[in-house]
Amino acid sequence: MSYQGGADYERAFRVAYGVFVVAMIGAVIYMTMRPTRPPPANGKAFGCYTTANAPPISLDARGMIIHQSAPIRIGFHLERHKTGIALTADAPIEANPTQTGYIYSIRPPGIGWFMDFFHEVDGRSYGVFDENALRQFTMLARDGIYLPYRKADPVECEG
Numbered sequence: 001m002s003y004q005g006g007a008d009y010e011r012a013f014r015v016a017y018g019v020f021v022v023a024m025i026g027a028v029i030y031m032t033m034r035p036t037r038p039p040p041a042n043g044k045a046f047g048c049y050t051t052a053n054a055p056p057i058s059l060d061a062r063g064m065i066i067h068q069s070a071p072i073r074i075g076f077h078l079e080r081h082k083t084g085i086a087l088t089a090d091a092p093i094e095a096n097p098t099q100t101g102y103i104y105s106i107r108p109p110g111i112g113w114f115m116d117f118f119h120e121v122d123g124r125s126y127g128v129f130d131e132n133a134l135r136q137f138t139m140l141a142r143d144g145i146y147l148p149y150r151k152a153d154p155v156e157c158e159g
Contacts, residue, residue, distance in 0.1 A: 037080060039077065039078055039079055039080055040078040040080070040085055040131035040134075041078070041131075042059070042061075042076065042077060042078060043061075044078065044131045044132065044134055045059050045078060045087060045117075045134045046059050046060050046061075047059060047151050047152075047154070048151070048152050048153065048154045048155075048156050048157035049136070049137070049149035049150060049151055049152060050149065050150065050152040050156050050157075051139075051147045051148055051149045051150070052147075053100075053101035053102055053147075054095060054101055054102035054104075054139070054141075054147050055067050055068035055101075055102070055103075055104065056152070056156050056157045057149060057157075058154075058157040059076060059087070063075045063076060063090075064076040064087075064089055065157075066093070066104045067157055068103060068104060072093065072104055072105075072106065074089055074090055074091040074093065074106070075089075075090035075091075076088060076089050076090060077090070078131070078134075079114070080129075081114075081116075081127075083116060083127040084116055084117060084118070084126070084127020084128045084129050085116075085117045085127070085128050085129065085131060085134060086114045086115060086116050086117065086137075087114070087115040087116075087117065087137050088113070088114055088115075089113040089115070091106050091113075092106060092107045092108065092109075092113055093105070093106055093107070093113050094106075094107045094113075094141075094142050095139055095140075095141035095142060095147060096141070096142045097141060097142065097143045097145075102141055102147065113139075115137045115138060115139050115149075116137060116138055117133075117134050117135075117136065117137045118136060118137065118138060118148075119133065119135070119136070125138075135150065135151045136148060136149060136150040136151065137149050
């Protein structure tokens with residue numbers, strides 16, 4: 001005589017496993033089919049940006065222009081990251097410390113450089129997700145110092 005009472009664990013396990021498999025398939029379909037937001041247009045960041053002790057940077061249709069004694073012009077584009085919108089230089093630029101401030105150079109080989117747009121709330125920096133609020137970004141210098149570039153009057157980039 002077999003035992004007829006109690007729970008049918010094997011059947012319960014099969015049902016739970018089936019529900020799990022269906023949920024995973026649904027999650028994969030949702031993740032692959034959900035609409036993705038396009039990257040912000042470069043024009044949303046156009047303007048002149050300045051910081052203390054480093055050359056000004058302009059962003060326009062010609063690219064990213066670093067205004068120093070030997071100007072550098074490279075391409076750029078904007079990207080959406082989990083932490084906010086980033087300005088991506090299409091070449092590996094670096095800010096090198098000197099006696100009078102920072103000088104930029106291109107450091108081959110390598111990939112582009114990400115500079116995160118940010119805004120401040122109560123003294124803390126947060127990423128920017130709204131492409132209409134791109135007013136400042138940070139550049140990490142070679143010595144580990146963050147250079148906060150803020151949108152400035154276009155005249156600052158002309159001299």
